[in-house]
Amino acid sequence: MLNTNFPKVPPSQKYMKTNNYHVEFDLDFKRNPYKGKLIAIEGIDGSGKTTQAQELKKYFKKNGNGTFFTKNPTDGEIGKFIRQILRGQKHFSPISFQYLFVADRAYQQSEISEHLKNGHMAITDRYFWSSVAYGAQDRNIDFSKGNGEVLLSSFGILSTYYQFIVPDMTFYLKISPETALERISKERDSKDIYDQKSKLVNIAKGYEWLINKFPEEFTVINGERPIDQITKEILSKLK
Numbered sequence: 091m092l093n094t095n096f097p098k099v100p101p102s103q104k105y106m107k108t109n110n111y112h113v114e115f116d117l118d119f120k121r122n123p124y125k126g127k128l129i130a131i132e133g134i135d136g137s138g139k140t141t142q143a144q145e146l147k148k149y150f151k152k153n154g155n156g157t158f159f160t161k162n163p164t165d166g167e168i169g170k171f172i173r174q175i176l177r178g179q180k181h182f183s184p185i186s187f188q189y190l191f192v193a194d195r196a197y198q199q200s201e202i203s204e205h206l207k208n209g210h211m212a213i214t215d216r217y218f219w220s221s222v223a224y225g226a227q228d229r230n231i232d233f234s235k236g237n238g239e240v241l242l243s244s245f246g247i248l249s250t251y252y253q254f255i256v257p258d259m260t261f262y263l264k265i266s267p268e269t270a271l272e273r274i275s276k277e278r279d280s281k282d283i284y285d286q287k288s289k290l291v292n293i294a295k296g297y298e299w300l301i302n303k304f305p306e307e308f309t310v311i312n313g314e315r316p317i318d319q320i321t322k323e324i325l326s327k328l329k
Contacts, residue, residue: 223296
C-alpha cells in the first residue's frame with residue numbers, strides 16, 4: 091500500500107529552489123608604470139578629503155612639481171549628471187547610478203594616465219575604492235554581517251574597474267559619522283542623498299572592510315584633528 095503520510099511542506103517552500111556555488115576571486119590591480127605618482131584621498135562625506143586634496147595640490151605646485159588635480163565625480167558631462175542625482179534633482183536606480191560612476195572614471199583614466207606619463211603628481215579626491223563603500227550602500231549590503239553576499243557584491247563592483255591604475259598611495263581620513271554630519275551642516279547649504287547617519291555608518295563600515303581586505307593599499311589618517319596637522323602627517327608619509 092502506498093504511504094501518503096509525507097511531511098507537510100509550507101506553501102511558501104513548495105516551489106522554492108536554491109543553488110549555492112563556491113566562488114573565489116583574484117583581483118589583478120594595474121600598478122602605476124609611469125614616472126608620475128597617483129595619490130588618492132578617500133573618506134566618508136564630511137571627512138575633509140576635498141580640503142586635504144586641495145592642500146596637497148597647493149603644496150606640490152609651490153614646490154615646483156607638475157600637479158594634476160581631479161575628483162569623483164569629475165567636472166565632465168557625466169560627472170555633472172551624477173551631481174544632479176546626488177542632489178536629488180534626478181532619480182536613477184542604484185545599479186544604474188554606479189555604472190555612471192564607472193563611465194565617469196573611465197573617462198578620467200585617460201587624463202590621469204597622460205599626466206602620470208609626463209611625471210606629474212596626480213591627486214584625486216576619491217577614486218574607485220569609494221565605489222565599494224557607496225555602491226554597496228546603494229545595494230543595501232550590510233557590511234556588519236561579513237557574509238558571502240558582501241564579498242560577492244564588493245568584488246563584483248571592483249571588477250568593473252579592471253586595469254584601472256591603482257594609486258601609489260591611498261589616504262583614508264577616518265572620522266565618526268557624527269563629526270561628518272556636524273561638518274556637513276556647517277559647510278553645505280543642502281545635503282546630498284548620502285548625508286544621513288544610518289547611511290554614513292554603513293559607508294564607513296564599507297571602507298573598514300576594504301582596509302581589512304587590502305591593508306597594503308591604504309594609509310589610515312585620523313581625520314578628527316585640525317587641517318594643518320592632517321596635511322603635515324600626509325606629507326610626512328609621502329616623503
